[in-house]
Amino acid sequence: MSVTLSDYRAAVSAPGATVPVLASAVGRLPVAMFSLATLLYVQRASGSFAVAGAVSAGTLIGVAVGSVGQGRVMDRRGPTRVLVVAAALFALFALALVAAVETGAGLPWIVLAALLTGAAMPAMPGASRALWARLVPAGPRREAAYGYEAISLEVFFVLGPGLAALLAAAPWPGTGTAVAVVAAVVGAVGFALSGAARADRGAPAERRSSLLGALGTPGMRSVALAGLGFGVVVGAVEVGVPAFTAGTGSPALGGLLLSAWSVTSVLVGVFYGMRPWPRALHVRMPVLVAAFGALVLVMWAAGAVGSLALLVVVMVVAGGLITPQTTGHSLLVEAVAPPGAAAEAFGWVVTAITVGAAAGQSVAGVVVDAAGAPAAFVVGGVAGIALGALLWARRRTLEA
The missing domain is CATH 1.20.1250.20 (MFS general substrate transporter like domains)
Structure with missing residues (x-):
């Protein structure tokens, strides 16, 4: 199946797609930014790449587990409540992570905070990808929508690490982590409260x-x-x-x-x-x-x-x-x-x-x-x- 440029335009401008597209663009920036920003933050605060690497690994493990768990609940309940709750927990755990780093807590506590923060990171890629099945019909336009998903993720994989490295040089090295958290929360809540997301009530579990x-x-x-x-x-x-x-x-x-x-x-x-x-x-x-x-x-x-x-x-x-x-x-x-x-x-x-x-x-x-x-x-x-x-x-x- 082939798609055209008009299919891409039709997909992103489909009725009800504007708010989810814009919100997901904000919410997916931390996907490639948060882990690196936190690694650089912890390294500057602790002076150790070994500690920073362990914290980054904890974050990635959390994301890997959380994306499946959140996705499973979204399929049953729809994305709205899941993303709102995840955004709140993500902000709370991120605050705990920053507090642990700033107070010089032991490595196990920092890694635990990183693991919980990663698990609570709103699963925007899965939520956004699943919503397209409701917004555009099967065929070239839906394939174009999935292509847009992949392309937009790549764009943020270019921008995210660069922004994280830039903000790590700020007077407070945790600036990049804070920006990533704010973007994740704003994007997830905006997406969750959009009309298209609220209309998705999920499906009964099989x-x-x-x-x-x-x-x-x-x-x-x-x-x-x-x-x-x-x-x-x-x-x-x-x-x-x-x-x-x-x-x-x-x-x-x-x-x-x-x-x-x-x-x-x-x-x-x-x-x-x-x-x-x-x-x-x-x-x-x-x-x-x-x-x-x-x-x-x-x-x-x-x-x-x-x-x-x-x-x-x-x-x-x-x-x-x-x-x-x-x-x-x-x-x-x-x-x-x-x-x-x-x-x-x-x-x-x-x-x-x-x-x-x-x-x-x-x-x-x-x-x-x-x-x-x-x-x-x-x-x-x-x-x-x-x-x-x-x-x-x-x-x-x-x-x-």
């Missing part, structure tokens, strides 16, 4: 034999596998690129290249939706995951010969496969998720990507210390190809 809920179906396990592969590759690259540029004497270049990576993803994502390949979605996802890994493996070859220019070229090409994958995740959720479980299902995708990114970063970090910066791309490349092959073997589970 009996399911698995405690995993939406993940209990083979198709959703395959979608989660696709998200896991995507996350591992991205996580490895996020370690390998800064490590490689630092080795060339230009440490600041790493962040710039990662931002350019996301920009490429946004630009290519719009036009890829007009001519998606392969056409069949259940075939497309394994191909995209494996191709993503293969291109990152080529980045290893470029790094191994010491060519920064070649590495940048290949990295830009690889970046073009980011948005097609994240858009595909939304389309697959619609195709294979159990009825009435869209928000929870997308929460599992977010969890899979988060876990994959954390694993990719962790393994790549160890490999870089042992074998040099280019080895990080081997981690991402091999994992992407292997998980793409596994997904290919399970491709029939991705058919509607």
Whole structure:
């Protein structure tokens, strides 16, 4: 199915979409900003990257758990009450986190506060994605809406980290964390109180034999596998690129290249939706995951010969496969998720990507210390190809 620019315009201007679109734009800024802003805040306050890393990990674990839990309740009750309660708890736990950092509390208490804060972060991506099924009809316009979701997330993955780094230099290093909290609360409450969100009252829960809920179906396990592969590759690259540029004497270049990576993803994502390949979605996802890994493996070859220019070229090409994958995740959720479980299902995708990114970063970090910066791309490349092959073997589970 192909989409046009008019489909994108029709989707975001659909009746009832204006307020949710604007509110979700504000509310999703912290998705890529809060964890980094808090890491920089804790590092400056404690003087330790080890402490900051532990707190950041606690935040990410909390987000991974909270996105599934909030999504499950949204499917049953609708997004309004869930997001309002989550926003209130998020503000409360964030305040506790700041108090723990400022008073020099022990590391276990700070990590616990970070874990609770992450779990309470309003699950805006899942809520926003689920609402499109009510706002636009199935077909090109809905696919364009999911494409918009993926593209807008990428935009904030460019803006969020840069804003976090900028605000970390403020007189109070917690400024970035405070801005992220305010944006999350304002965006979530604005989205929750919109007419479209209040009209969504959820659906009665279906009996399911698995405690995993939406993940209990083979198709959703395959979608989660696709998200896991995507996350591992991205996580490895996020370690390998800064490590490689630092080795060339230009440490600041790493962040710039990662931002350019996301920009490429946004630009290519719009036009890829007009001519998606392969056409069949259940075939497309394994191909995209494996191709993503293969291109990152080529980045290893470029790094191994010491060519920064070649590495940048290949990295830009690889970046073009980011948005097609994240858009595909939304389309697959619609195709294979159990009825009435869209928000929870997308929460599992977010969890899979988060876990994959954390694993990719962790393994790549160890490999870089042992074998040099280019080895990080081997981690991402091999994992992407292997998980793409596994997904290919399970491709029939991705058919509607």
